[in-house]
Amino acid sequence: MFGRLVRESFVRNPRRKVLVAAALVVGMAVATSTLTIALEVGDRLAREFRSLGANLLVTPQADTLPIEIGGVDYRPVNEGAYLSETDLGKLKTIFWRHNILGFTPFLDVPATIQQSENSDPILAMIVGTWYAQNVSVPDGTSFKTGLSVTHPWWKVQGRWFHDDANECVIGSALAATMPGVTAGKVIYVTSRSPGDSAQGQPGTTQAIALKVVGIVSTDDAEDKALLVPLAIAQKLSGHPGQFRQLFVSALTKPADTFSERDPLKMTPTEYDRWFCSPYISSISFQIKTVLPGTDVRTIRRVADTEGRILSRVGTLLWIVTLAALGAAALAVAATSATTVLERRAEIGVMKALGATNSLIAGIFLAEQLLLAVAGGAIGFVVGAALARSLGASVFGTPASPRLILFPVILGIAAIVAFVGSLIPLRRASHFNPAPILRGE
Amino acid sequence: MATLVQVENLRKEFGNVCALAGVSFRVEAGEWIAIMGPSGSGKTTLINILGGLDMPTSGQAIVDAIDVGRLDESGLTRFRAQKIGFIFQQFHLVPYLTALENVMLAQYFHSSTDEKEAREALERVGLGDRVEHLPGKLSGGEQQRVAVARALINHPKLILADEPTGNLDEANEETVIQLFHELHREGHTILMVTHAPSIGRLADRRIAFAHGRLVEVPASLKTSL
Numbered sequence: 001m002f003g004r005l006v007r008e009s010f011v012r013n014p015r016r017k018v019l020v021a022a023a024l025v026v027g028m029a030v031a032t033s034t035l036t037i038a039l040e041v042g043d044r045l046a047r048e049f050r051s052l053g054a055n056l057l058v059t060p061q062a063d064t065l066p067i068e069i070g071g072v073d074y075r076p077v078n079e080g081a082y083l084s085e086t087d088l089g090k091l092k093t094i095f096w097r098h099n100i101l102g103f104t105p106f107l108d109v110p111a112t113i114q115q116s117e118n119s120d121p122i123l124a125m126i127v128g129t130w131y132a133q134n135v136s137v138p139d140g141t142s143f144k145t146g147l148s149v150t151h152p153w154w155k156v157q158g159r160w161f162h163d164d165a166n167e168c169v170i171g172s173a174l175a176a177t178m179p180g181v182t183a184g185k186v187i188y189v190t191s192r193s194p195g196d197s198a199q200g201q202p203g204t205t206q207a208i209a210l211k212v213v214g215i216v217s218t219d220d221a222e223d224k225a226l227l228v229p230l231a232i233a234q235k236l237s238g239h240p241g242q243f244r245q246l247f248v249s250a251l252t253k254p255a256d257t258f259s260e261r262d263p264l265k266m267t268p269t270e271y272d273r274w275f276c277s278p279y280i281s282s283i284s285f286q287i288k289t290v291l292p293g294t295d296v297r298t299i300r301r302v303a304d305t306e307g308r309i310l311s312r313v314g315t316l317l318w319i320v321t322l323a324a325l326g327a328a329a330l331a332v333a334a335t336s337a338t339t340v341l342e343r344r345a346e347i348g349v350m351k352a353l354g355a356t357n358s359l360i361a362g363i364f365l366a367e368q369l370l371l372a373v374a375g376g377a378i379g380f381v382v383g384a385a386l387a388r389s390l391g392a393s394v395f396g397t398p399a400s401p402r403l404i405l406f407p408v409i410l411g412i413a414a415i416v417a418f419v420g421s422l423i424p425l426r427r428a429s430h431f432n433p434a435p436i437l438r439g440e
Numbered sequence: 441m442a443t444l445v446q447v448e449n450l451r452k453e454f455g456n457v458c459a460l461a462g463v464s465f466r467v468e469a470g471e472w473i474a475i476m477g478p479s480g481s482g483k484t485t486l487i488n489i490l491g492g493l494d495m496p497t498s499g500q501a502i503v504d505a506i507d508v509g510r511l512d513e514s515g516l517t518r519f520r521a522q523k524i525g526f527i528f529q530q531f532h533l534v535p536y537l538t539a540l541e542n543v544m545l546a547q548y549f550h551s552s553t554d555e556k557e558a559r560e561a562l563e564r565v566g567l568g569d570r571v572e573h574l575p576g577k578l579s580g581g582e583q584q585r586v587a588v589a590r591a592l593i594n595h596p597k598l599i600l601a602d603e604p605t606g607n608l609d610e611a612n613e614e615t616v617i618q619l620f621h622e623l624h625r626e627g628h629t630i631l632m633v634t635h636a637p638s639i640g641r642l643a644d645r646r647i648a649f650a651h652g653r654l655v656e657v658p659a660s661l662k663t664s665l
Contacts, residue, residue: 001548346534349534352526354517354520354546356514357517438484
């Protein structure tokens with residue numbers, strides 16, 4: 001009988017049902033699209049932000065004491081210890097390995113550059129790095145990384161060097177001081193490694209001929225340097241297989257109060273939650289675990305900007321979602337109030353015959369639930385299409401529908417329908433049948 | 441016979457208006473009582489209080505040993521479902537349910553539905569061939585007979601009928617009154633509000649109201665047919 005009452009009640013007055021369903025469809029469509037985008041926006045924006053550069057800097061722990069002013073690290077990185085290149089594959093074994101988008105080692109070597117064997121030498125910094133290097137990962141796979149991933153905004157005229165060739169890319173400022181140097185020209189680089197006085201090893205002189213293949217603009221100190229494959233810088237410096245700095249580009253979620261807490265003071269549950277969240281602090285911690293003896297620092301200017309923008313975008317999406325849901329709830333409330341008033345006589349008869357308030361509320365709620373399911377399902381489809389279109393226009397690629405959102409949206413629709421019906425139902429439960437039956 | 445209804449000094453006030461001004465009477469089980477009087481005399485108010493649809497301001501209204509005025513909302517709901525069979529002047533059938541479903545609705549609110557019993561109830565009021573009809577497809581008399589079947593389906597202790605023939609033509613009025621005769625013969629206790637002296641005279645007793653008080657029953661109504 002309950003099903004019959006709900007079914008009959010549901011099919012009656014279809015115009016009003018359509019109005020409720022339409023309100024729910026609009027609300028759920030907006031909620032679906034914003035939630036779909038909210039789920040993707042972190043990844044999408046974080047990937048976009050990665051074009052701003054790496055957000056983590058790994059240096060040898062024994063290097064220097066920290067000098068941080070206003071959140072910016074001013075430690076010099078040109079002296080001290082070295083890190084091993086062979087350990088870098090371990091970065092792709094941490095818990096958040098898939099969030100490590102790329103990393104690039106750097107090794108600076110002071111050297112002299114000559115355009116020909118007889119020309120005047122110019123003192124310059126040689127920066128050894130990777131452009132697109134295949135790194136072996138301990139699980140047997142390989143991972144291609146380098147400047148192409150971590151420093152995509154560095155623009156080169158000509159092309160980048162091959163990591164295994166005697167090639168180089170000259171910084172634009174340095175190239176300006178060497179008028180004859182253009183792409184295709186061979187230059188000569190000479191360096192003197194310091195040796196090890198403690199072990200009685202004398203310094204050695206290394207000279208290498210390199211083919212210039214491009215002129216790079218970085219808007220940074222590298223404009224005054226000569227960029228060479230890491231292996232060549234290692235050879236020039238006399239530190240094979242070693243480097244000084246590692247820039248890591250990692251997808252992270254915005255920092256919050258919890259992420260800033262000291263993991264050593266967390267409870268086991270809090271620690272698990274922190275460890276299993278892609279906070280920049282937890283990823284730094286995991287990197288330090290696989291690269292012992294290192295200091296992992298957040299490049300705060302980048303991370304903080306990302307965090308602020310992600311938080312603001314997230315807040316905006318939530319505000320839009322809540323506004324849409326609130327509007328839907330108000331529409332449901334207005335329509336439900338009218339429906340309850342229209343069916344006042346029917347409610348009065350049912351109460352006179354012995355229907356309990358909960359049973360009458362149940363009939364109306366079941367009806368609203370059916371509308372919520374219908375409105376939620378249609379709203380999900382519309383919202384998924386909307387998200388697809390928004391994703392395409394904002395991020396360049398359409399946002400794929402998230403099926404996991406379907407039950408969530410149905411649940412939200414049910415809650416909205418329930419909340420919207422609360423006041424009318426409360427009113428219905430207070431109907432006194434006597435005056436209704438008298439026709440008052 | 442045992443007393444089924446006992447009304448003692450019953451008062452009901454709506455703001456400054458006194459609808460019942462200290463009414464007292466008793467009804468024995470199996471009696472058919474006609475409650476008569478002009479409009480606004482308090483008849484329907486009395487029926488509503490006895491049926492648990494309204495609460496007295498003071499005094500007692502005891503039905504089947506239950507003091508209606510002391511029941512809370514859920515108690516009143518149970519009381520209406522289990523003890524009372526209502527028959528209204530306007531029929532008050534649920535418009536989107538068939539005749540059969542309207543009868544089963546009362547069963548559902550009481551305990552559980554029994555379609556066979558509901559069909560039998562409709563056959564008894566002469567609507568065995570109209571069970572699947574919606575109220576809108578039935579005549580006034582037929583709708584009131586559905587209401588009678590609905591009122592009887594849970595075997596109530598007390599049938600409260602408020603002007604049950606007020607909206608019926610003469611032929612249908614006759615059919616419905618015949619049903620009340622049968623119910624009375626079967627031992628049902630009936631309190632019926634009516635304006636019609638001819639119907640009032642069919643009852644075992646008549647209670648007359650004026651301005652919320654019991655008054656002497658006019659001589660014209662004293663003789664049963």
